Amino acid sequence: MKTSIKTAIIGAFTLIGAAFAGTTIANAAGDSESDYEMKHIHWHFDGFRGTYDRAAMQRGYQVYKEVCASCHQLKFMSFRHLGDKGGPFYDEHFKNPSDNPVVKGLAGDWEVTDIDLDTGEEITRKAIPSDNFPAIYSNKIAAAASNNGKAPPDLSVIVKARSGGADYIYNLLVAYDEEHPTENPVFGGQIAMAAPLYEDAVEYADGTPATVDQMAKDVTEFLAWAADPKMEQRKSLGLAVMIYLLILTILAWFTYKQVWRNVKH
Amino acid sequence: MSGHPSTYEPKNGFTKWMDQRLPIIRMGADFMTYPSPRNLNYWYTFGGILTLCLVAQIITGIILAMHYTPSVDAAFESVQRIKRDVPFGWLLQPMHAVGASMFFFAVYIHMFRGLYYGSYKAPREMVWILGCVIYLVMMATGFLGYTLPWGQMSFWGATVITGFFGAIPVVGESVQQWLLGGYAVDNATLNRFFSLHYLLPFVIAAIVGLHVWAMHHAGQNNPVGIEPKSKEDTLSFHPYYTAKDFFAICIFLLIFAYFLFYYPDSLGHADNYIEADALETPAHIVPEWYFLPFYAILRAVPSKLLGILLMFAAVAVLFILPWLDTSKVRSMRFRPVTKLWFILFVIACFVLGWHGALSPDDPVMGVKSVWWSRAATLYYFSFFLIILPVMGLIETPKDRPDSITKSVLGEASS
Numbered sequence: 001m002k003t004s005i006k007t008a009i010i011g012a013f014t015l016i017g018a019a020f021a022g023t024t025i026a027n028a029a030g031d032s033e034s035d036y037e038m039k040h041i042h043w044h045f046d047g048f049r050g051t052y053d054r055a056a057m058q059r060g061y062q063v064y065k066e067v068c069a070s071c072h073q074l075k076f077m078s079f080r081h082l083g084d085k086g087g088p089f090y091d092e093h094f095k096n097p098s099d100n101p102v103v104k105g106l107a108g109d110w111e112v113t114d115i116d117l118d119t120g121e122e123i124t125r126k127a128i129p130s131d132n133f134p135a136i137y138s139n140k141i142a143a144a145a146s147n148n149g150k151a152p153p154d155l156s157v158i159v160k161a162r163s164g165g166a167d168y169i170y171n172l173l174v175a176y177d178e179e180h181p182t183e184n185p186v187f188g189g190q191i192a193m194a195a196p197l198y199e200d201a202v203e204y205a206d207g208t209p210a211t212v213d214q215m216a217k218d219v220t221e222f223l224a225w226a227a228d229p230k231m232e233q234r235k236s237l238g239l240a241v242m243i244y245l246l247i248l249t250i251l252a253w254f255t256y257k258q259v260w261r262n263v264k265h
Numbered sequence: 266m267s268g269h270p271s272t273y274e275p276k277n278g279f280t281k282w283m284d285q286r287l288p289i290i291r292m293g294a295d296f297m298t299y300p301s302p303r304n305l306n307y308w309y310t311f312g313g314i315l316t317l318c319l320v321a322q323i324i325t326g327i328i329l330a331m332h333y334t335p336s337v338d339a340a341f342e343s344v345q346r347i348k349r350d351v352p353f354g355w356l357l358q359p360m361h362a363v364g365a366s367m368f369f370f371a372v373y374i375h376m377f378r379g380l381y382y383g384s385y386k387a388p389r390e391m392v393w394i395l396g397c398v399i400y401l402v403m404m405a406t407g408f409l410g411y412t413l414p415w416g417q418m419s420f421w422g423a424t425v426i427t428g429f430f431g432a433i434p435v436v437g438e439s440v441q442q443w444l445l446g447g448y449a450v451d452n453a454t455l456n457r458f459f460s461l462h463y464l465l466p467f468v469i470a471a472i473v474g475l476h477v478w479a480m481h482h483a484g485q486n487n488p489v490g491i492e493p494k495s496k497e498d499t500l501s502f503h504p505y506y507t508a509k510d511f512f513a514i515c516i517f518l519l520i521f522a523y524f525l526f527y528y529p530d531s532l533g534h535a536d537n538y539i540e541a542d543a544l545e546t547p548a549h550i551v552p553e554w555y556f557l558p559f560y561a562i563l564r565a566v567p568s569k570l571l572g573i574l575l576m577f578a579a580v581a582v583l584f585i586l587p588w589l590d591t592s593k594v595r596s597m598r599f600r601p602v603t604k605l606w607f608i609l610f611v612i613a614c615f616v617l618g619w620h621g622a623l624s625p626d627d628p629v630m631g632v633k634s635v636w637w638s639r640a641a642t643l644y645y646f647s648f649f650l651i652i653l654p655v656m657g658l659i660e661t662p663k664d665r666p667d668s669i670t671k672s673v674l675g676e677a678s679s
Binding site for chain 1: 304342500505508509511518519523526527535540674
């Protein structure tokens with residue numbers, strides 16, 4: 001009997017492992033070849049108990065707002081999301097993020113188009129927390145036309161949409177060299193996006209020196225959160241579920257042994 | 266449902282009244298006391314696990330359908346809305362997506378177990394064939410479901426797979442257009458795929474009912490492959506196998522939870538987080554991991570039509586397996602040589618899965634990937650069409666124990 005438990009468990013893990021290997025290969029197949037060596041960053045959100053670094057996310061939001069947002073939208077995000085639990089500007093005093101004055105202030109930095117309720121004419125007004133991050137170009141063709149023929153991708157899920165995830169985004173941002181501004185070894189050659197970051201491109205409110213490396217890390221932290229805003233909730237519930245299941249499994253084992261105590265099998 | 270004499274006796278007025286009109290309580294009671302071979306090992310717990318998977322997929326799926334929008338303009342966004350704004354949507358959506366992988370993981374173990382212990386042999390051919398039908402409908406459901414998030418792999422996977430039908434001589438193009446509802450994968454396709462994806466799980470549930478019925482009628486197979494001969498050889502399903510299945514389900518749920526909470530995207534492809542774009546083909550179109558072996562078979566031959574025929578034949582051959590295996594001995598435990606061929610078969614399936622993920626020209630140990638696929642495809646079919654028919658005639662099986670009870674009391678090797 002013992003051996004069959006062992007074989008069952010080993011079998012299960014072998015299959016899981018194989019599934020893993022299969023998908024890793026599947027993902028790796030999408031990578032383009034280059035000599036550039038990807039730097040692996042130890043992210044704050046890595047691992048079983050990993051969480052987002054709030055200060056880094058806040059700086060990252062500033063980089064997004066002042067640099068990326070001139071071309072890239074966050075179309076699946078509203079300003080209120082910034083104040084959600086686990087988000088960069090969460091404040092426990094404001095369970096409804098739309099009441100959070102910081103979020104209101106951040107939304108107010110943006111302008112969105114709306115319809116005047118009296119005249120029906122298109123107007124521009126300051127954004128409120130319930131507004132989506134606004135579109136930057138009126139359509140995809142216009143976006144491509146202003147950016148060397150390639151529409152800038154939306155950044156809401158970009159960290160999930162690239163194999164390599166956060167490491168890929170970070171490396172892409174730091175891999176430019178000054179002599180070839182239209183080439184990026186991480187991207188695999190010609191890239192429509194010219195090097196977006198340069199020393200002191202933003203001035204951080206918390207005094208952190210705005211090096212290219214620092215800004216790349218910060219904006220990646222912010223975009224990682226944007227792509228998976230419920231990660232902290234998921235991991236903390238996951239831990240509780242795993243502990244619960246582990247106890248249940250042990251009890252189930254003893255139940256099984258008790259029921260079968262008089263049966264040789 | 267049962268294949269054994271009923272021992273249920275209605276005790277009170279209501280149950281007696283019901284028993285004469287609709288003996289549904291009797292059916293449930295007979296199900297719970299069903300005599301199962303006493304030697305079923307952990308490989309036999311996957312039936313219960315799969316039932317759980319089906320129920321979990323249906324429940325999460327029904328809730329997701331309440332929030333999902335099947336439209337080319339809104340599908341991708343609605344999945345994002347589910348994950349960001351629907352209460353617990355961040356849990357339900359990955360539960361359904363990871364659940365599909367776990368479902369296939371369990372079904373593959375269940376099928377390999379059936380192969381190893383000869384569970385397809387008389388009198389259980391219908392149990393096996395119904396199982397094959399379930400697997401076929403599962404594949405269809407999985408494929409249709411993968412289209413719904415409307416990512417790049419959804420779109421291009423759907424384009425490639427519906428393209429198979431275009432390879433049928435003469436009528437191919439018409440059939441393909443009829444399936445798609447147009448000339449290419451578009452809104453009409455997405456809508457019908459959503460409709461069918463909602464329908465098929467209930468078809469699966471119905472066939473599962475038949476599968477379990479057939480199994481109860483013919484009796485369960487067991488690791489030694491000998492029919493129970495006395496009362497000693499069997500145990501009541503409850504509490505013995507409910508307790509054992511429950512323990513196995515807990516282990517399975519631990520693995521499920523590990524993926525769900527910590528690596529929800531590890532079994533999918535990053536490209537599916539890019540919204541579908543008909544003008545931009547991904548560098549490598551690959552299906553979900555559970556279809557990779559068939560994808561490798563498809564690409565193993567240079568002709569598209571032949572590849573498609575081989576791929577369908579790889580599933581079709583399972584249906585005639587009960588008549589291909591000529592051995593009277595069910596369990597591989599007593600077939601020392603065939604057991605080795607079986608292990609090689611499992612390895613071939615893994616090789617196919619591995620090479621299904623690669624490009625045909627990728628070199629592996631100095632040999633192009635496509636040649637690995639070809640070798641493994643050749644072995645896959647040889648196992649069913651040559652090895653099993655021939656080995657049954659020439660192999661001398663080991664001595665089998667007289668009964669299940671004797672085997673568990675240590676008179677047989679495992």
